[in-house]
Structures are given as structure tokens and as C-alpha cells.
Amino acid sequence: MSTPFPASVYAARLDRARALTADAGLDAIVVGPGPDLTYLAGVEGNTIERLTALVIPAAGDPTVVVPRMELAKVRDTAVGALGLAVADWVDGQDPYALVTAAMPEAPARLGVSDALPALHVIPLADRLGLRPELATPVLREGRMIKDAAEIAELRRAGEAIDAVHRRVPGLLRAGRTEREVGADIAAAIVEEGHRTVEFVIVASGPHGADPHHEVSDRVIHDGDIVVVDIGGAVPAGYNSDSTRTYAVGEPDPEVARRIAVLVRAQQAAVDAVRPGVTAEQVDAAARDVLAAEGLAEAFVHRTGHGIGVTTHEEPYIAPGNDLPLREGMAFSIEPGIYFPGAWGSRIEDIVVVTADGCVNLNTTPHALTPAGG
Template identity: 45%
Template sequence: MTPFERRTRRAQERLRAADADALVCAPGRDCQYLADVESEQSDRLQLLVVPAEDDPTFVVPALDAGPIRAATWVDDVRTWDDDDGPGTALDPLLSSLDPSRLLVSERMWARFVLDLQERCPEASLGLAGDVLDPLRMRKDETEREALRAAAEVADAAMRDVRALGDEAVGQTEADLAAFVAERLDAHGGEETAFDTIVASGPNGADPHHASGDREIRAGDSVVFDFGTRVDGYVSDQTRTVVFDGDPDPEFETVHDVVREAQAAGVAAVEPGVTTDAVDRAAREVIDAAGYGEAFVHRTGHGVGLDVHEAPSVVAGDGTTLEPGMAFSVEPGVYLPDRFGVRIEDVVLVTEDGAERLNRTDRGWRC
């Protein structure tokens, strides 16, 4: 049994426990997780239907069937063509299921959800995440190795960034973002996992700054937030550095606070602890230093096939940590019109604590 089939069988157990008839997954990370098919939604309907009992079925456009059959362990791949439409393949399948409750992918296009409702008017709809999120949160060994490998690629790229030293002065944020992408590729990454953030000087006070044409100056603090994919799984790390010169007089104090907060958050991670307790451990350090109002986001988020997935490391989430869960710990302090500091590692919950997947220097001086 492949890892993908094992995941599907576990999902079916949870479907039965939830008294739901089937998962209906659009192309995306849920399909990749269950069936080893990586594709994107288009105007032609493509679905993976996983019933609570029996084997799953793909319903796909005929012109896409070959690559899907070659990629997946799922034997039942039903096709439709443009002349007749998807009902020729989908309607008999839904009729055989006669569903009263279907769980659909959160990111399925609205047009396909509405079409599904029209075809199954007696069925109530819920979210596939109710079944899949608890499974996807706990990474199996194949997933853990991919996450480790992705983190190693990001670490190698960050070491290359630091090695630039004062050569980075005069380059733009966009130049450095392109450099990061090139180094991720050189070290074996499959692609950038998200738009690389290079936020210099006052731009660092914007947690989601888009790398632009501002030139790096001596004394600027620069926030680097980037990641890549290996075997579909992502890395996500942040470092805040100064390439040359002396930073804002308050910068070193803030950086020390954020680094201490990040260490406290990681130290809190172990099985049985809740995600909001990890958030609280990091936040208390920043609050005590007087920067609580400048910490404007959650402490972290789950990491896997998606850059942001369950669990959420935030007050009130309350997910109990279990071995195999992977998430970021990334406190930050942002002082508008001056600078920002964020430090982020992905951690993996172990049997007795946490494994940091990112290991590069967390200091600020290059």
C-alpha cells in the first residue's frame, strides 16, 4: 500500500465517523495528499471522489486522463469530453453514492460547488478539512523527510545571502529576491514556495511587504522571508540582518527581544501542549519588553503541502500538539516608519519536544 492509499483509507475511517458519504476534492493540495496528483483547477471540471466505503474515483476531462492515470494509485479514472460534458461521468457516480452529506475542498471554485449542489439537491455540504486537517497536521515519515530537505535548501540559500556582506548595499529588494530564487534553485529547490519578502529599512515594518525597488543602504535592517518546495513540501524561514553599517539605535534591543521570544516559543513545543500556549510563551516575552502592541500577527501556522495550513499558533486555537505536527514559530516586532524584526523557523513536534528544521544563524550582523 502506498503512503497515498494509506492516507486515503484513514480519511475514509474519519468519513464514516463523521457520518459523511464522501469527500469531493478539486485539484489542489488535498488531491496531492491523497492521490499523488498535482494539478490546478481549470474551467473543465476535475474531481477526486472518495466514498466512505469502497475505492476512490477520479472524474476528469478526457484530455487530462493520461497524466493522471500515470501519476496516481487510483484505478478508477472516469473521463468526459467537451461534447457531452462532465455529467456523463459524474452523474452515474453520484447516483450510486446517493449521498446525504458531502464534504468538499475549501478551495473548490464556487461554480463547481453550485453544480454539485444542483446535482445532489438532497445532500448537505460540509468542508473536507473537517476530515483531512487532522490527518494532514500529523506528517508521516515521507513528509517529514521532505520538510527537512526543503528547510536545508532554504538554510543554504540564507547562508549565501549572508555571504553577500556589504556587496548587498546598493542592490534593490527585488534584486535580492531574485538572488534568493536563484540560490534556492541552485541548492535543489523545486520553486519558490511563495513570493519572497525582502523588506529593507522602514519597509520591514510591513510584515507582508512586496519586494520593490528600494535600494539597500548601509545601516538598513533587512527582513528576509522565503521558502521553497521539495517533493511538494515547503520551507518557510525568516531572518533579519544588517549587511553593513550601524542600524537604528533601538534595533539591537528589538532584535534581542524577538530572538528571545522565538526561542521561548520553540522551547514551549512538546506533545500535549496547546498551540495557544506556544503563542503565549512567545508573546509574553515581547509584552514584558514593552513591545506587545507592535507584535501584530499570530506566532505561527502549520506547514506542509500548503505554506499556511492547520494548525494556527494563535490565542484561542487550542490544538493539542502531537508528534509529527509541523508549524512555524515566527514572532515579530514592527515599528512603523523605522524598521521591523521577525525571526522564523519551522519546527517539527517530536516524541518529547521539538526539532528545529531551520538551523542557520539567527543573529543580525552579516
């Protein structure tokens, strides 16, 4: 079997998905290729024009509908290890009939995963004569709370990306371009244990004021502040995501002072994490520190996002999100300050909620870090 976890892990996830489907009042959910299918059954890949779907009835056993040409690949996952029912089809047959056959007779409410495209949702809806609902509330509830195996993989990812950040000061120096540094970092991400490079941001000088800048041909100069935000997936498919801010040469004292405030804000948010605290309260903990120093307007995004089989998922640590935190949730804490045309800074760790607080999966220094001049 080519899945990273024992079959028992996937069996527990499927059982929980079935229970959550029933709790939501849905008769069944249909999960297409994407992160949810990877999480539930270890099946990787993206949606194609030929339908692959996992059908989970609220009462009954799951069925996987799959093109025959994909059958061997799907059986080499938890689908085969668990002996799930498989309904395969070939071109010219109707896969939507197989989906409906795997459901209760005349379902009244059907949920579909958000990765299932209209290409498949509309024919399925027409066949059933109903309007499907998003199964997101069901699926995110399962994925938000990480089990021990997932936390171990997130910890492995955190250690791997920390090892890359420890190499960054030797790669950053005046005269090199962001693109050159980014290529070296991408190579290091793989060398340090990731199977894929998901993103590399090397944002120097004024580019640091753009939170989603990637790399460019800008030459790094002495005195630049450089934001390095990097991440990838380890072999089990779980992601890393960590940001540090570097100084090439001697930083301006006022810039260094403001970044020190940001470091305090990030730590305040980490310190606020514990079960029962809401996502918006953690966001406010960082925001309040920045506001007290006159930097509220420089913080232009949420404080964090969940992480797991995707880099961004629930829960979102943002204003207005009154979701109470629970043990096992994993997310980033990444406040930033941005000054268009000048510079920016962001500090990011991944944390996991514990019974009485949280554990930080990233341990490299948070303070403004000197790099080669």
C-alpha cells in the same frame, strides 16, 4: 509513476481519508484539484472549467472523474499505481453524473474540498438536491500529521533554505536595491535544491515594518535592518519557509537590544512545543516575553502556521486556537516586531512536534546577522 512517494503512502492516506469521512458522518467527499488532491493521490494542477474530482465514499472505493484529455497525466500518478477506478468524460457529456454514480445512492451529507469552485459545487448540489458541506475538517486532519516521508521532505526543504540564508550576507550591501538582492536570492533558492520559488521578501529599513512587503526599488543603506523571509518547494512539493534579520553596517544599539528580545521570544515559543500543549499556549510563550519588555503592541500577527504541500496550512499557532499539538505536526515559529516608518524584525523556523518536544528544521543563527556594508 511521477509521484514522489511509493504507492503505499498514498494508499494509507486514502484509507485514512475514508475513515475520517465516516467518522465525520459524511456519506462521501469530493476533492478537486489543489493541495488536497496532490496530498491524497499525487495529482497536481489547478481547477479548470472541465471537472476533475476524486470521489471518496465513506464505504466503498475511491473513483477519479477526469476529462479524457487529462487522462494520461492522471494515470501517471498514484491513481494509476493504485489502480483506482477512473471515470473519464469528453465535452458534451455530464461529469456530475459520473460523480454521483461514484457515491452511495441518495447521499444525505456530502463534503467538498475548499479548492473546488462554485463552478462545480453548484451543479453538483443541484443534481443531488442537497447542500454540500466543507470537507476541510476531514482533509486537514489527515494533512496536519506528517508521516515519515513528509518529514524527510520538510527536512530537505529546511536544509536547502538554510543554505540560501548562509549566502544572504554576501548579497546584502549598501547601494543595492531590494529588487536586485531579491533576484539573487531567488536564483539561489533554485540553485540550492528547490524546484520553485514561492516568495522572496527583502524588506529594508522602514519596509521591514510591513510583514508582507516583498521587494521594491528602494536602495539599501548603511545602518539598515533588513528582514529576509524566503521559501520554495523542493522537488517532492514540500515547502521551506525561514526568516532571518540582517544588519547592513553597524546597527543602532537600542534596535539590536530589541531584536535580541525577539530572539528570546522565538526560542521561548520553540521551547514550549510538545504534545498536549495547545497552539495558543505556544503563541503566548512568545508573546509573554515581548510583553515583559514593553513590545507587545509591536507584535501584530500570529506566531506561526502549518506547512507541507502548501506554505500555509493547519495548524495555526495563534491566540484563541485551543488545538492540542500532536506528534508529527509541522509549523512555523515566527514572532516579529514592527515599528511603522522605522524598521521591523522577524525570526522564523519550521519545527516538527516529536514525542517529547520538537525538532527544529532550520539551524542558521537567530541573532541579528551582519551583512556586507
